[in-house]
Amino acid sequence: MRQAEADLVRALPLFENVSEKHFDELMSTAFLQRFPQGVTLIREGDLPDFLHIVVEGSVELFATHDAHETALDILEPVTTFILAAVIRDEVYLKSARTLTPAQILMIPAAAVRAVFDRDAAFARALVNELAMRYRCVVRSLKNEKLRNSTERLANWILQEDAHQGGKGQIALTIDKRTLASRLGMTPENLSRNLAQLAKHGVVTSGPQFIISDVAALREFAKPNSLIDQ
Amino acid sequence: MRQAEADLVRALPLFENVSEKHFDELMSTAFLQRFPQGVTLIREGDLPDFLHIVVEGSVELFATHDAHETALDILEPVTTFILAAVIRDEVYLKSARTLTPAQILMIPAAAVRAVFDRDAAFARALVNELAMRYRCVVRSLKNEKLRNSTERLANWILQEDAHQGGKGQIALTIDKRTLASRLGMTPENLSRNLAQLAKHGVVTSGPQFIISDVAALREFAKPNSLIDQ
């Protein structure tokens, strides 16, 4: 791992106050691995061997049941994932695959648990991280249960615009079928929903979404700080 | 608080290894309060003043948006709730109301954060608790996204039966409209879904559900250890 990447990982809130010694202990057993696009990194039901951190590229978390699949999240650098499974040493509830070529830092799960048992600062950072993650899933659940698919899309567009700098112009970084799954709808309905949103201030041309009328879009989307963000 | 209740709280995994001193510190500022049925205990959007623990009775966690409401969880003794909001000192994402007359132990949020900063055992217990909770919400999200309403009901019946001792006979402890909300459907559809399940080994008479054919029900429900439990 180059120094730049090491610094990024060190700067994660999760490691911020961990002692140098313990951080080195974690890193000495870790390794950085490069994966091509479309590789399954972990499979739900397996026991965790490593804590994963996306250092480069993007990763989709998804779950399957009875021949159905649903995307649960899409991760960008620098993010840890499957932390809860590692801490509890219980099977993954989600699978993960690379959406692009990616670099993943893998820290042996046993090392994470060992440092967690000895380093109070790490334990405290974990509490904060998990509390934050918990709240994110609660938001997802509310988004899913309280909004229809067009509203979810409208709010995603607002959030993604903010994330891309609020220029009122979004360039898709994932393909539409992945976005559809992420938003809990079929690709067909994503198309139809985008067509619907033309009435509410969104112009689309291929992978470019332009918000032509923010007020109208917000009026329709009804963004809610207790669901979004 | 009587000794019996104090012991129940002390026995929570969350407080298991907390020093006597710190536990007393938490309890000295806490108070036990009795609420009638139907009282709103917390409101989403408010900042947390207390960590709540259901000591007696049952509590519904729910969320609202745009004139819609959905139940997110139903809690029985002895359970903490809104822990993540307290830790992060951020607004509640859920509201809570009593479904029955209830006793709630309320620990000032500031005290929880203070002990969390000083007691490593408490921090570690919090990590475990939050990781567990996180996994529960992920299961809920998968349940919601990967199953239709009849399947959710079928699996709820299987789980509730196990919870009530696996006698193949369930007595509803909440009314059906609450159960419907909990399962993400309308009361009307709960009725219809129960009628559907007659074909799959469930006989109902009022608030009594009898599993007449477990094999048939399991065949239909397709329980999944990565979603249920």
Next chain:
DNA sequence: GCCTAATATTGATGTTAATCAAGCGAGGCC
């Protein structure tokens, strides 16, 4: 630049679930 394959859109249809409306039934009250 053209062909091909993958991706996206559009249309038709079926399924699932919400809504609106009416009816049933058990328990409480006079």
Next chain:
DNA sequence: GGCCTCGCTTGATTAACATCAATATTAGGC
């Protein structure tokens, strides 16, 4: 007992969403 209320059920209708099928569009490979 009769009536009322409330919770539940049943039916009819509509809305949301998935699925299947066909067509259009785009991006790569040569």
